[in-house]
Amino acid sequence: MPGITAAAKAEEPTSVEQPFEVGQPTEVQRPSVAQEPAAAQTATEDVLVETPPAEIRPAIGDPEQAPAAEEAPLDDPGVDEYAAEPPADHEEPLLEEPALEEPALEEPVVEEPLLEEPLLEESLPDEPDPEELATEAAQPEAPVEPTLDDPVEALASDAPPKADLFTPPLDLQTPPATPRPMPKRRPVRPEAPARDLGDVVLSIQGLSKRFGETVAVEDLDLEVREGSFYGIVGPNGAGKTTTLSMITGLLRPDAGRVTVHGIDVWGDPVRAKRTIGVLPDTLRLFDRLTGAQLLYYSGTLRGLDNETVRARSADLVKAFGIEDAVDRLVTDYSAGMTKKIALAAAMIHSPRLLVLDEPFESVDPVSAANLNEILQKYVEAGGTVVLSSHGMDFIQRVCDHVAIIVAGRVLSAGTMDEVRGENTLEERFVELAGGRKAAEGMEWLHSFTD
Numbered sequence: 001m002p003g004i005t006a007a008a009k010a011e012e013p014t015s016v017e018q019p020f021e022v023g024q025p026t027e028v029q030r031p032s033v034a035q036e037p038a039a040a041q042t043a044t045e046d047v048l049v050e051t052p053p054a055e056i057r058p059a060i061g062d063p064e065q066a067p068a069a070e071e072a073p074l075d076d077p078g079v080d081e082y083a084a085e086p087p088a089d090h091e092e093p094l095l096e097e098p099a100l101e102e103p104a105l106e107e108p109v110v111e112e113p114l115l116e117e118p119l120l121e122e123s124l125p126d127e128p129d130p131e132e133l134a135t136e137a138a139q140p141e142a143p144v145e146p147t148l149d150d151p152v153e154a155l156a157s158d159a160p161p162k163a164d165l166f167t168p169p170l171d172l173q174t175p176p177a178t179p180r181p182m183p184k185r186r187p188v189r190p191e192a193p194a195r196d197l198g199d200v201v202l203s204i205q206g207l208s209k210r211f212g213e214t215v216a217v218e219d220l221d222l223e224v225r226e227g228s229f230y231g232i233v234g235p236n237g238a239g240k241t242t243t244l245s246m247i248t249g250l251l252r253p254d255a256g257r258v259t260v261h262g263i264d265v266w267g268d269p270v271r272a273k274r275t276i277g278v279l280p281d282t283l284r285l286f287d288r289l290t291g292a293q294l295l296y297y298s299g300t301l302r303g304l305d306n307e308t309v310r311a312r313s314a315d316l317v318k319a320f321g322i323e324d325a326v327d328r329l330v331t332d333y334s335a336g337m338t339k340k341i342a343l344a345a346a347m348i349h350s351p352r353l354l355v356l357d358e359p360f361e362s363v364d365p366v367s368a369a370n371l372n373e374i375l376q377k378y379v380e381a382g383g384t385v386v387l388s389s390h391g392m393d394f395i396q397r398v399c400d401h402v403a404i405i406v407a408g409r410v411l412s413a414g415t416m417d418e419v420r421g422e423n424t425l426e427e428r429f430v431e432l433a434g435g436r437k438a439a440e441g442m443e444w445l446h447s448f449t450d
């Protein structure tokens with residue numbers, strides 16, 4: 001994924017010019033694309049703006065307490081500071097979506113390894129315990145949960161334990177009464193259960209994108225069906241982010257066609273984007289808003305009414321465990337918290353398709369388990385998830401479909417079993433991607449010159 005660029009930084013809003021006033025119809029000044037330096041503008045395409053609602057209020061928190069956005073020191077550097085010229089082959093993502101799809105600030109790239117969710121992994125026994133099976137057989141079956149049409153409603157109303165919905169899995173909290181030896185860690189776990197999939201939700205045909213001499217994506221085809229939990233994996237620079245950006249209308253392809261729910265993303269981008277929730281690779285958010293304000297802004301821009309936004313915001317904030325942070329400015333959030341609020345904002349309008357670029361990066365293991373549970377329930381309720389990740393073990397565990405992209409092309413795609421065959425996904429990935437190198441010629445690293 002591209003790192004921070006000078007041109008992208010220039011997109012950062014210099015201020016929230018019209019601070020929120022509780023109860024007063026208020027206008028939020030969108031960061032002006034016109035503030036970009038000329039060099040960046042050459043690579044930025046048409047800007048489509050959905051008219052934001054006139055009245056923007058904070059979604060959560062005590063209205064008596066003035067939103068922090070208006071009191072915070074506006075210490076953003078000026079635009080000129082970022083006006084350095086980008087490389088000639090550099091292209092900025094399109095700024096066509098409100099809020100999330102037109103974010104303002106690139107988050108520093110965090111080089112943390114992806115979370116493998118070791119807790120969940122370890123919680124599965126290696127072999128069935130005969131005693132345990134006998135006990136389980138004697139117990140009544142758990143009631144079948146109803147399937148809800150609206151994925152976010154499903155998250156919000158998954159009774160009985162609404163309060164428990166995002167509680168970490170039992171084995172994370174409650175140790176078994178009788179200590180048993182730790183199960184052996186297995187490299188392979190059973191994949192997510194096969195589901196009956198619906199119609200094609202996302203269709204990609206002949207998608208191509210070059211940046212100067214660099215071919216990022218080349219003649220890429222992919223089909224994703226409703227109810228899939230679809231993982232996209234590939235080595236660094238394989239074209240995952242470029243592909244996801246083109247799917248979601250953030251980056252215009254050089255060639256090819258993308259349809260979401262039958263709507264041409266580049267023919268009718270506004271309508272197509274309404275059905276998509278996006279977590280972009282670099283979290284450029286309106287970070288001079290508090291978390292609550294950001295959610296409110298995202299929800300109202302998507303046409304939700306006040307009451308719905310507030311109710312969903314409360315559910316999402318609780319689900320992601322950011323209650324304590326919700327009245328603070330997003331710019332003060334940690335990387336993981338920023339990812340959570342961005343995910344929440346991507347989900348608030350209950351889209352039928354979630355496209356998430358490395359959603360688990362920077363997220364702690366318990367939060368990752370919670371997020372996984374949220375996504376699994378969303379998919380069970382009929383939503384579709386397409387996500388990229390470098391965590392092979394994680395992808396193998398949670399996704400029912402996977403595509404391996406190398407050098408801008410799909411080398412293998414299908415159900416998890418079809419793609420990995422007799423191997424683990426990681427083995428199959430290494431086989432297709434290659435690139436393993438013996439650590440030769442690095443002896444100087446062991447010389448410890450100090």
Ligand SMILES: Nc1ncnc2c1ncn2[C@@H]1O[C@H](COP(=O)(O)OP(=O)(O)OP(=O)(O)O)[C@@H](O)[C@H]1O
Pocket residue numbers: 001002089090091092093211214215216234235236237238239240241242243
């Ligand atoms: N805005 C840009 N300008 C110029 N080149 C770009 C730009 N974005 C991506 N590229 C190039 O396109 C290729 C694909 O990049 P992309 O970010 O899609 O890879 P990726 O699979 O997401 O990588 P990673 O796993 O490291 O995040 C890379 O060679 C990258 O350098």
